[in-house]
Amino acid sequence: MTRLVVEQPGTLALVEDLGRPGFARLGVAASGALDRGALALANRLVGNPDGAAALELLVGGFRARFEGEAWFAVTGAWGGISLDGRPIAPYSAARARDGSVLEVRVAERGIRYLLAVRGGLDVPAVLGSRSRDTLAGIGPEPVRSGDVLEVGPEPAASVPVVDVDVAFPPPAGAVTLSLRPGPRVDWFTDAARRALFETEWRLSEQADRIGARLVGPALERHRDGELESEATVPGSIQVAGGGQPTILLADRPVTGGYPVIAIVAPGSLDAVAQLRPGQAVRFRHA
Amino acid sequence: MSRRLLPSGDAALLVECDSLDEVLALHDALEAALRQAQGPEGIVELVPAARTILVAIDPAVIPLESAATWVRRIPAEAGSRTAGANAAPVTIPVAYDGDDLAATAALLAISTEALVARHVEAEWRVAFVGFAPGFGYLVSDDWPFEVPRLGAPRTRVPPGAVALAGAFGGVYPRPSPGGWRLIGRTSADLWNPEADPPALLAPGRRVRFEAVDAG
Numbered sequence: 215m216t217r218l219v220v221e222q223p224g225t226l227a228l229v230e231d232l233g234r235p236g237f238a239r240l241g242v243a244a245s246g247a248l249d250r251g252a253l254a255l256a257n258r259l260v261g262n263p264d265g266a267a268a269l270e271l272l273v274g275g276f277r278a279r280f281e282g283e284a285w286f287a288v289t290g291a292w293g294g295i296s297l298d299g300r301p302i303a304p305y306s307a308a309r310a311r312d313g314s315v316l317e318v319r320v321a322e323r324g325i326r327y328l329l330a331v332r333g334g335l336d337v338p339a340v341l342g343s344r345s346r347d348t349l350a351g352i353g354p355e356p357v358r359s360g361d362v363l364e365v366g367p368e369p370a371a372s373v374p375v376v377d378v379d380v381a382f383p384p385p386a387g388a389v390t391l392s393l394r395p396g397p398r399v400d401w402f403t404d405a406a407r408r409a410l411f412e413t414e415w416r417l418s419e420q421a422d423r424i425g426a427r428l429v430g431p432a433l434e435r436h437r438d439g440e441l442e443s444e445a446t447v448p449g450s451i452q453v454a455g456g457g458q459p460t461i462l463l464a465d466r467p468v469t470g471g472y473p474v475i476a477i478v479a480p481g482s483l484d485a486v487a488q489l490r491p492g493q494a495v496r497f498r499h500a
Numbered sequence: 501m502s503r504r505l506l507p508s509g510d511a512a513l514l515v516e517c518d519s520l521d522e523v524l525a526l527h528d529a530l531e532a533a534l535r536q537a538q539g540p541e542g543i544v545e546l547v548p549a550a551r552t553i554l555v556a557i558d559p560a561v562i563p564l565e566s567a568a569t570w571v572r573r574i575p576a577e578a579g580s581r582t583a584g585a586n587a588a589p590v591t592i593p594v595a596y597d598g599d600d601l602a603a604t605a606a607l608l609a610i611s612t613e614a615l616v617a618r619h620v621e622a623e624w625r626v627a628f629v630g631f632a633p634g635f636g637y638l639v640s641d642d643w644p645f646e647v648p649r650l651g652a653p654r655t656r657v658p659p660g661a662v663a664l665a666g667a668f669g670g671v672y673p674r675p676s677p678g679g680w681r682l683i684g685r686t687s688a689d690l691w692n693p694e695a696d697p698p699a700l701l702a703p704g705r706r707v708r709f710e711a712v713d714a715g
Contacts, residue, residue, distance in 0.1 A: 238547045238556070240699040241629040340693045350633050352693065397506035397514040443630055445547035445554035447509045469549050469630040477509040 216282030216365040218331060220357050224275035224318070227357035228423075229335055230328075232265035234343035238445060238468045245347035245464050248423055248487030249326055252290035256330035259287035259307045261371040266334030267344035269357065271327040276318040280310040284365055285332035285373050291324035291488060292383030305381030307332075307373050324384030324488035332373065336366035348423050349465040384485070388414065388494035391482040396451060398441065398473030406433040410451075410459070410475060415495040423465040425452075426486055428495060432457025433475060443469040449478030449486075461486055505568050511544075512556045513564065515571055520550055520639065522576075524627060527553055529576035531704060540570050548628040548703050550637075589623065589706035592671065594662050595714040598682035600650075604664060608645050616711060618643065619683065624669055624707040629699065634673035634691035636701030643669070653679035660686045662709070671701070 220227065230253065233246020247253035247270055254264040269276075274293050287307045288295050295302040296317045302308045310316060318327055337344050337354045346353040357363070399407065415428040433453050446452065450462045452472040461478055462470065463486065478486060479500040489495065503526065506514040517523045527548045533539040534546075542561030547554040557567045596616045598604075605615040622642035629636050647664040654677060657663070661672040663680035672678060673690035690700050701707065 236545055237633075237698070238554070239545055239629060239703050240697065241631070241633040241635055242698075341698060352633065394509055395507045397508050397516075399507075442550035442552075444514065444549040444552040447512050447554070447556075449509060467630075468547065469628075474508075477507075480510055 216280065216284045216331070216333065218284075218335075218363040218365060219279045219281060220276075220359060220361045220363065221279060221315075222275065222277040222359055223357045223361075224271055224273060226272040227276060228270045228272075228346040228348070229267050229337055229354040229357070229363070230270045230345045231267040231343055233345050233464060234341045237341055241468050242341065242350055242352065243347060243464065243466055243468050244448070245343065245345040245350075245353065247328060247345070248464055249290045249328060249484045251484045252326070252328040252487075253330070255305065256287045256289040256328040257334075258374065259289070259305070259376060260285045260330055260332035261369050261373045262330060262332060262334055263369065266330065266366075266369075267337060268328050268330040268335060269363075271318055271329060273325060274318050274320045274327060276327075276329075278316050280312065280314045280316065282312050282365075284310050286310055286316065286329060288318060288327050288329050290326050290328040290384075291321035293321040293323070293327070294319035303381070304383075306376060322383075323386055325490050326487050331365050333366040333368050336364040347465050349467065384488040388496055389485050389489060390496045390498055391485060392479040392500035393451070393476040393497045394479055394500045396474035396476045397444070399475050401435050401437055401441075401473040402453070402475050403434050403436045406435070406457075406475070409433060411497050411499070413496075415459075415497075417489045417491050417493050417495060419491045421489065421491060423463055425460040425462045425466055426489060427458060427460045429458070433459060435473070441471055441473050443471040446470045446474060447477060449480070449483050450474040451476045451478065463487075503571070505571065508554060510564070511559050512554050513568055513571060515553045515555060516551055517553075520627060523548055523551060523553060524625070524639070525576040526574065527703060529574050530555070530571070533574060540566060543567065543570075546703075549630065550628065589708045590700060591708050591710050592662075592686050592688045593712040594619075594684040594686050594709045595712055596684040597714045598662065598684045600681035601683045604647060604681045604683055607648065615683070618645075619669070620709050620711050622709075624709070626701045626703050626705045626707065627668075628703050629701065632673060632676055634699035634701060635670060636699070636703075636705070636707075638669035638701070638707055639667060640669070643667070647681055649679040650681060653677055657682065658685070660688070660690070662686055673699075
């Protein structure tokens with residue numbers, strides 16, 4: 215059996231797959247890789263099913279040694295990747311030999327790498343998923359130095375031949391996200407609704423798998439009073455009492471007590487996963 | 501009763517009701533329809549809360565408009581709740597020796613014995629789950645009390661703590677911070693990811709508490 219021995223996890227290394235939808239009524243969010251497209255791509259590059267468990271590497275600074283041979287691919291964030299000191303093209307499948315050392319350096323574009331290994335990471339599933347939910351504390355513990363991750367059996371599909379020129383890095387400049395109306399858009403003033411779309415927002419330092427807070431003008435309400443907590447969906451932009459919006463993500467609390475002004479369209483959610491603190495964000499109507 | 505359908509993205513509707521009572525009735529009606537296969541295909545999940553129910557759908561199977569029509573047409577009268585698969589209540593054994601038991605009884609101007617008796621005699625149901633996996637918010641027509649939250653929440657409430665806050669009862673499934681008043685503790689397993697379902701207290705579940713000796 216092939217194994218991946220983690221020598222250095224970097225900022226935060228989590229096992230993620232496509233999550234565990236269907237347990238919100240029991241208080242559990244779906245969780246799963248924040249950049250779902252990058253997870254699916256990394257898996258396809260090595261012939262895995264889209265939802266095979268992989269590593270989500272925040273920022274980078276990751277090093278691991280293969281025990282046994284394996285195909286692997288790194289997608290999502292864009293930065294220096296090397297195998298035994300030789301550069302590896304991002305967004306492409308590469309073959310590791312027994313004892314090969316993989317290094318994923320600090321990302322230059324985007325912020326979350328997805329590292330898939332052919333066969334998928336074979337860690338115990340909880341509620342049908344191998345995803346780490348950082349808020350609920352469900353699923354595999356964050357990866358630490360010395361952890362040994364078992365790789366599952368090879369899938370039936372072969373490793374596809376892919377032209378590496380199709381790869382493109384996450385954008386460095388302003389990112390435009392599509393929004394749909396939220397359930398509580400009528401709680402906000404006309405000025406706030408305009409400001410949501412006219413402002414160039416910045417991602418704050420307070421951004422993780424639970425939510426991504428944005429810096430910009432306060433979005434004012436025209437009605438007072440408390441909202442009874444209600445269920446949210448991924449991408450819900452909730453506005454706290456101070457008027458600052460937060461995009462709720464995969465590990466969010468299942469219910470929230472702040473009004474949701476808008477919802478990031480599913481097609482734009484992966485881009486949120488790759489935003490870096492300080493990066494500019496604009497919204498448009500979906 | 502009135503219900504308003506609010507937008508919640510491409511794969512869900514948020515249904516808003518006037519009262520928790522209406523939420524309970526509508527949730528029972530929707531769930532009963534799904535259980536009896538009278539609902540449309542593609543309804544993924546119902547997530548009730550205090551005034552709302554999120555109806556999550558698979559947009560590849562059912563258009564949002566069709567789901568909205570289904571929700572609008574489901575008959576449900578507040579108070580006329582459908583007894584369903586969860587009709588048999590789960591019984592939770594409680595040692596009534598919580599740190600806040602005496603103070604809570606004093607706040608409500610009743611004896612601790614009376615508080616325990618009312619808690620045991622009430623038939624509860626899980627209105628919704630929130631705060632943490634498996635933390636059910638319990639309501640009862642037999643429970644007239646409003647219990648203020650603690651002024652300063654505890655940094656750690658032990659698992660199995662049986663608690664009160666507002667009009668709700670609850671049991672902490674695992675250690676967490678918390679501002680509810682603790683009246684007892686139970687050995688019942690509230691949250692077990694290996695079990696099916698993993699939460700003992702799922703929405704709609706009937707619940708009774710049973711006093712046991714402190715052990």
